[in-house]
Amino acid sequence: MSSLPSSPGHVVKKRRVERRERLCKSAICKHFDKPGGCPFPNCKFAHGRAEVNDKDPHSVAAQRKLIREQAIHRAEEQFQTRDEGAVTSKRRGTMIERYYTEMFSCDTMGKPMEDQYVHMHSNRLCVVGVAESHPVMQEELVSVEFSRNVLENHVTGKKKKGGCFMLPNTMICVLKCKSGRDFKLYSCIRGSLIEVNKRLQTEPELLKQKHQSDGYLIIIQPKKVEVAEIQESLLSKDEYKQFRAISKANAELIEKAAEIASAEAVTLEEEKQEFRGCTNGEADSTY
Structure with a gap:
């Protein structure tokens, strides 16, 4: 006996459950830091930073960790003096580069x-x-x-x-x-x-x-x-920057190749005209 096809509502609910299980322990429990602690015995959220699952790149915790790491990297690059001999400010870069x-x-x-x-x-x-x-x-x-x-x-x-x-x-x-x-x-x-x-x-x-x-x-x-x-x-x-530098170099090469091709076409046309002139002159001299 063939099984009945599942309803659309059942499929949606199943996807929600799978997504909730996949993102389990990806966020900190809101009740964990309160005086009474977490009242839920089977809480699916993390109780502290040590339990946060940020290995899944699509989890919320992983996304927040990525943004934090990028902010720290920008701060380390922009707030350090690179030229020891020159008198420069420690606050380097524009507002966009910093934040x-x-x-x-x-x-x-x-x-x-x-x-x-x-x-x-x-x-x-x-x-x-x-x-x-x-x-x-x-x-x-x-x-x-x-x-x-x-x-x-x-x-x-x-x-x-x-x-x-x-x-x-x-x-x-x-x-x-x-x-x-x-x-x-x-x-x-x-x-x-x-x-x-x-x-x-x-x-x-x-x-x-x-x-x-x-x-x-x-x-x-x-x-x-x-x-x-x-x-x-x-x-x-x-x-x-690398992509635009390569595309600019390719455009220059194409432009130079087009110029060379047009110059060769002009010289070839001039040679044809000279050859035609010579043949016409020889024909006139025979008459």
Whole structure:
């Protein structure tokens, strides 16, 4: 006798149970530090830092540990004097270098050189904007037109609930240039939309002049369990520099090869014309 197919509700419940068991001991119990202790005998949360299971890279504890380690690494790099002979301040680097993990999305949506940055703060909030290598930096920007769902976004409460959920291919806005070119910008990551920089509607020049500070596009809050996945999907600052250096060198090689090919084509055409002139002259002399 064949078994009956399970209902959709049963499948959803089973997934929830599996996820809860997988994330077991990944967070500290809220009642553990209270005077009476934890009242639950079979508590599935960790009682102290020693019991926290942060080996699973997709657990909440592992994500928080990753953010803490990156913050400590930035602090060690930016607050140390590297030049012993020079008189320099111990507080090195910009605000973004000190408090944000800089990441980049190169050739967004398959469009060459249309790069965007995603700067993740130690509180997990991500600032999305236009990278310095984007072609719009060489254009005269006229306007920034945000999409309707982005402009109508509304969050409430202390935890900013109610924001629309963004996907990597969700369009944020369209940049219109004086030359007639248009550039579409995208979210690049998954998360809840927290804030939109509406100043760009009245001051579009901020996107070029202060693209990393006042010229940002939006602020997104990703899910806790997707922090590592987001960082793996984007390029770090060093990887971004290497990628752009290689692409620039390849572009220069292609340009030089095109110049050589065009020069050879011109010389070949000139030789053909000379040969034709010589043959015509010989034919006239025979007559």
